[in-house]
Structure formats: C-alpha cells, structure tokens
Amino acid sequence: MHCRKVRSLLSAACSDELDSRQQAVVKDHLASCPSCRKEASYYGSLRLAAQELPKRTLSEDFNTRLLNRIAQERFHETRTRAYLPRRAPRLTWRTLAPVLVTACLALVMVGNFLGGDKLFTPNAPTSTLPTSMDDRYLTAQPGNNPNLAVGLHQDWSLRQQLARAERLEQISRGLANQYGFGNLHLTSGTMTAGSINPTMSPFFLRQQPVYRVYRLNGNSDGRGGSQAY
Amino acid sequence: MKEQSEKDIDFTLMKAIQKGDMVAFNAMVNRYKDRLMNVIGRMLSSHEEAEDIVQETFVRVYQHRQSFNFQHCFSTWIYTIGLNLARNELRKRRRFKFFEISEMQGNEKELAVEAKLPSRIPEMLSEAVEQLPGKYREAFLLRDIEEMSYEEVAGVLDVPLGTVKSRVNRARLMLREKLKPRMEEQNALSKSTLLAVSSLL
Numbered sequence: 001m002h003c004r005k006v007r008s009l010l011s012a013a014c015s016d017e018l019d020s021r022q023q024a025v026v027k028d029h030l031a032s033c034p035s036c037r038k039e040a041s042y043y044g045s046l047r048l049a050a051q052e053l054p055k056r057t058l059s060e061d062f063n064t065r066l067l068n069r070i071a072q073e074r075f076h077e078t079r080t081r082a083y084l085p086r087r088a089p090r091l092t093w094r095t096l097a098p099v100l101v102t103a104c105l106a107l108v109m110v111g112n113f114l115g116g117d118k119l120f121t122p123n124a125p126t127s128t129l130p131t132s133m134d135d136r137y138l139t140a141q142p143g144n145n146p147n148l149a150v151g152l153h154q155d156w157s158l159r160q161q162l163a164r165a166e167r168l169e170q171i172s173r174g175l176a177n178q179y180g181f182g183n184l185h186l187t188s189g190t191m192t193a194g195s196i197n198p199t200m201s202p203f204f205l206r207q208q209p210v211y212r213v214y215r216l217n218g219n220s221d222g223r224g225g226s227q228a229y
Numbered sequence: 230m231k232e233q234s235e236k237d238i239d240f241t242l243m244k245a246i247q248k249g250d251m252v253a254f255n256a257m258v259n260r261y262k263d264r265l266m267n268v269i270g271r272m273l274s275s276h277e278e279a280e281d282i283v284q285e286t287f288v289r290v291y292q293h294r295q296s297f298n299f300q301h302c303f304s305t306w307i308y309t310i311g312l313n314l315a316r317n318e319l320r321k322r323r324r325f326k327f328f329e330i331s332e333m334q335g336n337e338k339e340l341a342v343e344a345k346l347p348s349r350i351p352e353m354l355s356e357a358v359e360q361l362p363g364k365y366r367e368a369f370l371l372r373d374i375e376e377m378s379y380e381e382v383a384g385v386l387d388v389p390l391g392t393v394k395s396r397v398n399r400a401r402l403m404l405r406e407k408l409k410p411r412m413e414e415q416n417a418l419s420k421s422t423l424l425a426v427s428s429l430l
Contacts, residue, residue, distance in 0.1 A: 012398070042405050053351050058262055058283065063259075066258060067255070
C-alpha cells in the first residue's frame with residue numbers, strides 16, 4: 001500500500017475504527033515506513049491528549065438550583081396548563097354530530113313541554129286563539145235595524161233624490177196652504193233641497209238627509225221667527 | 230450489551246419521570262450533567278454560560294417529557310437539545326460581539342496573563358478545539374471526547390453517517406496541524422508516545 005493511502009487511514013487506524021484487514025495492512029506499512037510512523041505518532045499523541053483533557057465540572061449547587069427551577073416549572077404547570085386542553089379542539093362532523101343530535105333532542109323536549117300534547121297531534125289546531133271574530137259590526141247597516149230604518153231609502157240615485165225632494169216640496173206647499181205652516185226645508189248640512197244642482201257630485205247626495213219642519217209663528221208668508229220641531 | 234443496558238436504564242428513568250417521579254429525574258440529571266457539561270462547556274468556553282445551558286437543557290427535558298419518543302435513544306435526544314441551545318447562544322454572542330470587546334478593553338493586564346500560551350498539549354488541544362469551526366468541533370467532541378459511536382453522532386447532529394466520518398477526520402487533521410509544532414518542540418515523539426502508538430496499532 002502506498003504512503004498516501006495509508007495516511008488517509010491513519011486517523012481512523014489510531015482510533016481503532018478500521019476493520020481487522022485494513023488495520024493489519026496499515027500496521028505492516030508502518031513497520032517499514034518511518035515517515036508514516038511519525039505521522040501516526042501525531043495522531044497517537046492527539047488521541048492521548050484528548051483522553052487527558054481536563055473534565056469540565058459543574059458547580060456543587062447545580063442540582064439544587066436545577067430542582068428549584070423545576071419546582072417553579074411544576075408550579076407554573078399546575079397553575080396554567082392543567083386546566084387547559086393540550087390543543088385546540090378540532091371541529092369535524094364526527095365531533096359535532098353528537099352535539100347537534102343532543103341539541104335537537106333538547107329542543108324537541110322543551111317544545112313538547114311548552115306546547116303540550118298539541119304540538120305533535122296531527123289534527124290539533126295550531127293556535128288557541130279564536131279563528132273567526134265577531135265582525136258583524138262591519139256589515140251592520142241601519143237598514144237592518146227596523147228602528148233606524150225609518151225614512152231610509154234604498155235608492156239614492158240623483159233622480160230619485162230629486163224626485164223625493166220635489167215630492168216633499170209639494171207636500172210642504174200643500175201643508176202650508178192647508179194648515180198655514182211655513183216652508184218645509186230639506187236640509188243636509190248646508191245643502192237645501194232648493195240648492196241641489198243636478199251637475200253636483202253625487203257624493204253629497206249620499207248622505208242621509210235631515211228633515212226639519214218649521215212652523216211659522218203667526219205668519220203665513222214664512223217670514224219672522226220659526227221653530228223647528 | 231453495555232449500550233443496550235444504558236438505553237434500558239434511560240427508558241426506565243424516563244417512564245418514571247413521565248409519571249412525575251422527581252427522584253428519577255434527579256438520577257437522570259446525575260447521569261448526564263457531566264457529559265453535557267463536557268461538550269457544551271467546550272463549545273461555549275464561558276463556564277457560567279455553559280452551566281446555564283446545561284440547566285436549561287434539563288428544564289427542556291422536563292417540560293417536554295411527555296413528548297419523548299421511546300423509539301429513539303434518550304442520549305441522542307438530550308444531546309440534540311443541549312447542542313441546539315448552545316448553538317443559539319453562540320449565535321446570540323456573535324450578534325453582540327461588539328459589546329463584549331468593548332467590555333474587555335479595560336483589562337489589558339488580565340488579557341496579557343490569559344494570552345500566555347499553555348505549555349502542555351492537552352491545554353493546547355483544549356484551545357485548539359475551541360477555535361475549530363462549529364460543525365467540526367461538534368463532531369470531534371461527540372466522537373473523540375464523549376466517545377459516542379458514529380451512528381449516535383449522526384443521530385445527534387442529524388446528518389448522514391458519511392458526513393460525520395468526514396467531519397471527524399477533517400477535525401483531527403486540523404487539530405494535528407495546529408498541534409504539530411508544539412509536539413515537535415516538546416519532543417512529543419518520545420518513547421512514551423511511540424509506545425502509545427504501537428499499543429494502539
């Protein structure tokens with residue numbers, strides 16, 4: 001074996017890291033080569049120096065200080081970590097499903113408790129409130145009441161109203177002539193029978209007229225004070 | 230066989246520690262504190278800092294005791310923690326190097342005393358190891374000072390086996406080059422050394 005090859009193995013050979021065959025080859029070479037033997041001696045002394053290196057030692061109270069530190073660590077652990085989960089819980093369907101099922105069941109039970117037997121009875125009314133109200137007042141008309149139906153007419157067209165007004169005028173005139181009464185005025189608010197204009201909106205005529213009969217106090221011409229009754 | 234029994238002892242102690250046994254923890258500290266100090270102390274050079282790092286290593290072991298994987302070796306785990314902490318400390322120190330130099334300017338006398346070259350080869354070796362680049366120093370310390378197997382070193386450093394062998398060999402070569410003049414000066418090739426070499430081979 002050449003010196004160059006042997007020298008590449010010297011470090012391992014001095015540390016006894018070669019297999020027996022290589023170790024024997026190196027040993028044979030060193031027996032016959034002084035320069036390689038000198039090189040090997042450097043590695044040998046290096047190894048001896050490494051073994052003689054002074055040991056680094058720790059201070060005597062190292063264990064005490066360390067155990068104090070560990071005691072602090074344990075105190076810290078019991079104050080914080082013991083009450084906390086090791087890691088944040090993962091939200092998956094597998095973990096959520098039991099929670100959801102339980103929540104649904106709880107809702108059903110609470111609903112059943114509040115709603116009683118009616119909640120899941122097929123034909124039960126959905127509400128305890130009355131379904132139909134007494135709304136007859138909406139359709140109640142004076143015409144339906146015989147006490148209020150006096151003087152009401154079914155037909156409130158303009159023509160009929162004018163006809164009625166004319167008839168009343170005739171009656172009024174006849175009464176005045178016969179019994180000396182004054183004029184009988186048909187009034188509806190500010191409107192009088194005489195002021196009815198055929199072009200006027202029929203809206204005003206859809207009001208129930210008020211009939212007032214005036215009797216003259218002594219005058220037959222209709223002048224002077226009058227008294228309604 | 231011995232390695233296996235060491236591993237079993239570590240596992241037994243670790244199981245007890247996981248159950249909160251502080252006596253077991255103390256036993257574990259006694260088993261590893263000197264070994265860790267021997268490596269970390271040579272990486273950091275400052276005794277106080279190295280002691281703090283060793284303490285911090287055991288605190289980390291206690292904090293993460295439940296996450297220890299019994300598929301792996303405990304020694305690999307604790308050395309990995311310790312070396313990582315030491316590396317972080319070195320990184321910090323590099324960042325604040327300016328302040329350290331300014332602090333030292335006032336003590337020129339002390340520096341002159343400290344700068345005196347050591348006379349014995351082991352002391353020289355100690356200084357030479359501290360001057361090695363980090364990755365070579367770690368490999369050399371674990372292999373030649375702690376006498377771990379190459380496989381264990383590869384596990385601690387998390388590098389391939391071939392890389393570890395290469396680094397260790399390179400570190401030895403660098404150290405030999407640094408110590409060579411002193412060895413010759415002190416007539417290191419004395420009979421005792423030659424005898425030691427012949428006994429090794």
